[in-house]
Amino acid sequence: MNETSPKTGTGFAGTAGIRDEIVALIPRLRRFARGLTRNADQADDMVQITLEKALTRSDQFNPGTRLDSWMFRILQNSWIDETRRNSKYGASVDIDSLADILPAPGEEAHNAGAQRDISIAMQALSDDQRILVMLVLVEGYSYQEAARITGVPIGTVMSRLARGRQVLMKELSGKGDLA
Amino acid sequence: MNAPSDEDIMAFADGTLTGDAEAHMRIIVAQNEDVARQVALYQESRRQLAGAFDSVLAEPVPARFQKILDALPPAQPAGADPVVVAFDRPSIRQRKAPVSTAPLYWQQMAAGIAIALVAGFAGYGLRPQDGANGHSFAGTIAANDPMAIAFEAGASGIAQPLGRDRMIVPIASFVADGKRPCREFETGRGDETGLGLACKTDKGWRIEAWVATGQSSVSAGTGFVPAGPGENPVLAAGLAALGPAQFLDGPQEKCAIARHWTAELARCLTPANASGLPETGSPKAIPSGQK
Numbered sequence: 284m285n286e287t288s289p290k291t292g293t294g295f296a297g298t299a300g301i302r303d304e305i306v307a308l309i310p311r312l313r314r315f316a317r318g319l320t321r322n323a324d325q326a327d328d329m330v331q332i333t334l335e336k337a338l339t340r341s342d343q344f345n346p347g348t349r350l351d352s353w354m355f356r357i358l359q360n361s362w363i364d365e366t367r368r369n370s371k372y373g374a375s376v377d378i379d380s381l382a383d384i385l386p387a388p389g390e391e392a393h394n395a396g397a398q399r400d401i402s403i404a405m406q407a408l409s410d411d412q413r414i415l416v417m418l419v420l421v422e423g424y425s426y427q428e429a430a431r432i433t434g435v436p437i438g439t440v441m442s443r444l445a446r447g448r449q450v451l452m453k454e455l456s457g458k459g460d461l462a
Numbered sequence: 463m464n465a466p467s468d469e470d471i472m473a474f475a476d477g478t479l480t481g482d483a484e485a486h487m488r489i490i491v492a493q494n495e496d497v498a499r500q501v502a503l504y505q506e507s508r509r510q511l512a513g514a515f516d517s518v519l520a521e522p523v524p525a526r527f528q529k530i531l532d533a534l535p536p537a538q539p540a541g542a543d544p545v546v547v548a549f550d551r552p553s554i555r556q557r558k559a560p561v562s563t564a565p566l567y568w569q570q571m572a573a574g575i576a577i578a579l580v581a582g583f584a585g586y587g588l589r590p591q592d593g594a595n596g597h598s599f600a601g602t603i604a605a606n607d608p609m610a611i612a613f614e615a616g617a618s619g620i621a622q623p624l625g626r627d628r629m630i631v632p633i634a635s636f637v638a639d640g641k642r643p644c645r646e647f648e649t650g651r652g653d654e655t656g657l658g659l660a661c662k663t664d665k666g667w668r669i670e671a672w673v674a675t676g677q678s679s680v681s682a683g684t685g686f687v688p689a690g691p692g693e694n695p696v697l698a699a700g701l702a703a704l705g706p707a708q709f710l711d712g713p714q715e716k717c718a719i720a721r722h723w724t725a726e727l728a729r730c731l732t733p734a735n736a737s738g739l740p741e742t743g744s745p746k747a748i749p750s751g752q753k
Contacts (some may be wrong), residue, residue: 302741306531310518310523330527401510401511401514402514402515420512421512421514440467440697445471451507
């Protein structure tokens with residue numbers, strides 16, 4: 284996977300303020316990773332890998348482009364590499380970890396139940412679909428920006444996203460959330 | 463009229479079609495109940511996913527990230543918002559707690575904190591070396607998040623569930639800089655506790671600062687605790703960054719909750735209650751000098 288966006292990237296090493304920009308991105312990177320991995324520890328491992336790659340490959344970043352897109356691309360590529368290398372990640376669901384981030388039923392009954400159902404429904408998606416659902420519906424990226432981050436044509440993005448949302452809706456409606 | 467593709471229906475539902483394409487889809491949706499239903503479901507999927515994972519934004523950041531970031535220059539661009547990142551307790555234990563002359567309550571809390579470490583903390587008036595175990599979140603919490611619900615409707619001193627075995631306790635309420643409604647709060651799970659500040663914006667409740675304390679300071683449901691950040695460096699700096707704070711007493715807070723923390727809460731700050739002096743069973747005013 285190549286995280287180089289422009290071939291003329293000059294990097295950010297020594298750039299004042301870049302640390303703050305990366306720091307500000309960490310919570311969003313963790314949210315994205317949590318949605319991909321469904322496991323808090325694996326998610327933070329992916330964020331750590333992302334941060335390390337961002338620093339060691341900073342010369343591949345062009346300061347004129349979006350840092351967030353570049354780092355999200357590193358994270359999603361790292362995740363795809365990881366799932367290919369270790370298929371158990373793709374099937375791993377840490378229920379305890381899930382419970383850590385989501386309120387348990389009976390505590391905040393309505394909202395908690397809906398959030399838990401969403402996390403469980405996400406497990407029915409393929410990795411490609413889950414990445415796009417997270418990028419577009421959770422992170423708020425446009426189809427075009429999601430295409431840039433994932434490195435696939437926008438038509439493919441829309442096709443995968445539409446299919447992913449259909450699967451998601453089917454899963455949720457099965458739990459009565461989309462009556 | 464050809465049947466629209468899934469991608470067209472989704473794009474229409476997401477509001478990304480324009481011109482003739484959008485007008486064409488509008489006609490189809492009006493004439494075809496099945497397409498209209500699909501549009502509604504795509505819109506529902508967006509609505510349900512928005513904010514679904516936002517609770518992650520409020521979790522402490524692992525300390526191991528800090529070592530990676532240390533390779534970067536800490537300078538912050540002029541005029542930028544302060545950016546603070548919380549690092550988890552392993553690194554907290556690596557540092558000594560600050561010496562405190564605060565009341566016992568705050569000394570006990572500070573002892574569990576260790577120094578707050580901050581990345582790009584210039585906006586809070588601290589240097590990065592002052593701390594890196596601090597914490598902040600750059601995001602606004604979803605309205606349906608249990609934290610936001612606690613800030614919106616929870617009375618100070620009353621614990622509310624935050625996950626399976628976590629809780630959140632609003633500690634005090636105040637108006638920052640004469641206009642921003644804010645809550646001081648504590649989160650806790652076992653011995654993993656933290657203190658934070660959240661303020662309401664036009665987009666919802668936003669965490670302004672948070673720091674791990676390592677020990678609980680609030681007995682849930684037993685009443686109010688002292689308002690104000692005390693000697694907690696992150697809380698004190700976070701509060702200072704918000705501007706002058708006017709703390710609410712019990713009746714004022716109740717009034718503010720009833721008015722949903724909107725601009726109407728100004729009516730709650732009547733002269734009779736504006737002194738901020740503590741009442742029995744009410745949050746105490748912030749001591750002078752601890753703003």
